[in-house]
Amino acid sequence: MIPTPPCAVALVGDRDDAITAHRALPLALADAGRRLGIALDVEWVPTDEIVEATRLERFAAVWCTPGSPYRSEDGALRAIRHAREAQRPFLGTCGGFQHAVVEYARNVLGWTDADHAETAPDAARAVVVPLSCALVEMRDAVHLVAGSRCARAYGVARIEEGYHCRYGLGATFRAALEDGPLRIAAVDDVGDVRALELGGHPFFVATLFQHERAALAGHCPPLVRAFVEAVAADSRIARAA
Numbered sequence: 001m002i003p004t005p006p007c008a009v010a011l012v013g014d015r016d017d018a019i020t021a022h023r024a025l026p027l028a029l030a031d032a033g034r035r036l037g038i039a040l041d042v043e044w045v046p047t048d049e050i051v052e053a054t055r056l057e058r059f060a061a062v063w064c065t066p067g068s069p070y071r072s073e074d075g076a077l078r079a080i081r082h083a084r085e086a087q088r089p090f091l092g093t094c095g096g097f098q099h100a101v102v103e104y105a106r107n108v109l110g111w112t113d114a115d116h117a118e119t120a121p122d123a124a125r126a127v128v129v130p131l132s133c134a135l136v137e138m139r140d141a142v143h144l145v146a147g148s149r150c151a152r153a154y155g156v157a158r159i160e161e162g163y164h165c166r167y168g169l170g171a172t173f174r175a176a177l178e179d180g181p182l183r184i185a186a187v188d189d190v191g192d193v194r195a196l197e198l199g200g201h202p203f204f205v206a207t208l209f210q211h212e213r214a215a216l217a218g219h220c221p222p223l224v225r226a227f228v229e230a231v232a233a234d235s236r237i238a239r240a241a
Helices: 020-036 073-085 095-107 149-154 171-175 211-217 222-240
Strands: 007-012 040-045 061-064 090-093 114-116 125-144 158-169 182-187 193-198 204-207
Touching: 007 020, 007 073, 007 222, 020 040, 020 211, 020 222, 061 073, 061 095, 061 222, 073 090, 073 095, 090 095, 090 222, 095 114, 095 125, 095 158, 095 193, 095 204, 125 149, 125 171, 125 193, 149 182, 149 193, 149 204, 149 222, 158 171, 158 193, 204 222, 211 222
Parallel strands: 007 040, 007 061, 061 090, 090 204, 114 125
Antiparallel strands: 125 158, 125 182, 182 193, 193 204
16 A cells, blocks of 8 residues: 655744744644544745745645744735635634735735734734734633534634734724625624634634644644644545546
């Protein structure tokens, strides 16, 4: 029997082991792969190396990681666009969530002036804005939308997750989601958006919370497991084709 090659996963971000989530990410993927019997080839891809989408062609999936502002915002946005348009499984957490919002606003909604208030505080159209209450090293309740990928992954309607962020979804962008394929997948107690997912895509989920941190306590994060399942399924389809 010819052995199945491992599924290549790109961790897009500027690795820094001082960032808690960066220590957790490889552990979460390794644990999910081991539990599912799926071999993974995980590589950190610095944002400033992504000057062309071809840098990501060998990867079956993309995870845009926490740790913004990135060394290259354009590189992060290019990676997210590649995953969205090439139908590669995508997961974004914290900064990855925020930049998935910017990418979608610019390249799907056509809002070329859409920006992130962290790097462009005077932007005319900030789609990512400061949270009314910063969530730095905090845990908070998350309510999962019935029928969403997030709800299916967790198997419950309410969870509690950890955060390390100061920025979230702007009201103008939320209003634009009413009729589009990018849907709200989770909110907090007051209805503020905490996760988004894209319909018509093999797997495209972005969360403001850092569920990957559960791996540091020896737990397999449900969304990471669902992501790895999608990566494996997508790779099997590609090999069959």
